[in-house]
Amino acid sequence: ETGVTQSPTHLIKTRGQQVTLRCSSQSGHNTVSWYQQALGQGPQFIFQYYREEENGRGNFPPRFSGLQFPNYSSELNVNALELDDSALYLCASSPGQPDNYGYTFGSGTRLTVV
């Protein structure tokens, strides 16, 4: 098992820019979720993808969007970056419904918006 890998590990963007974060899910995992973790807080659910379709979304604006590819890898796109978007972005995969299995998390991408 290779686990969940995310890239890049760190990046710095300017307010108003756009960013794409990437995630390779663990082998055999067909469900991918993205979470935002602000400093000192627990992760907040952004959305989930299953079979290339978004099938669950948290309280995030439409400028947060994503994709899932046939190999179950995923991207998180954020447009019009704001300072408050600075956080650790975590990708998590599951072999099915996360309620039953829990998640395998990646190490995250640390995004800093200046």
Next chain:
Amino acid sequence: AQSVTQLGSHVSVSEGALVLLRCNYSSSVPPYLFWYVQYPNQGLQLLLKYTSAATLVKGINGFEAEFKKSETSFHLTKPSAHMSDAAEYFCAVSDNTNAGKSTFGDGTTLTVKP
């Protein structure tokens, strides 16, 4: 709506002492409950999960948790703390009403003193 409260943002124990990390949840439907551990600069690792089977759940690294419906609690315990247990611990709740959405608490940082 679901929510999680972790009592105590910081807990300190001596090596060999009992570890008790508290978690109370709120859910309008029977919950799925999870404990995750996060080491510095890493993603979250699943310690254990409750999915409506046995109320006492055993996890990795000697941790266990007991689901108590009457108290809406899912406290995490370990009989004897090791230095390697020092990390941040997150309790999470989910249900089947919003695919993939786990709601996390704000975490408890465990310090283990020699």
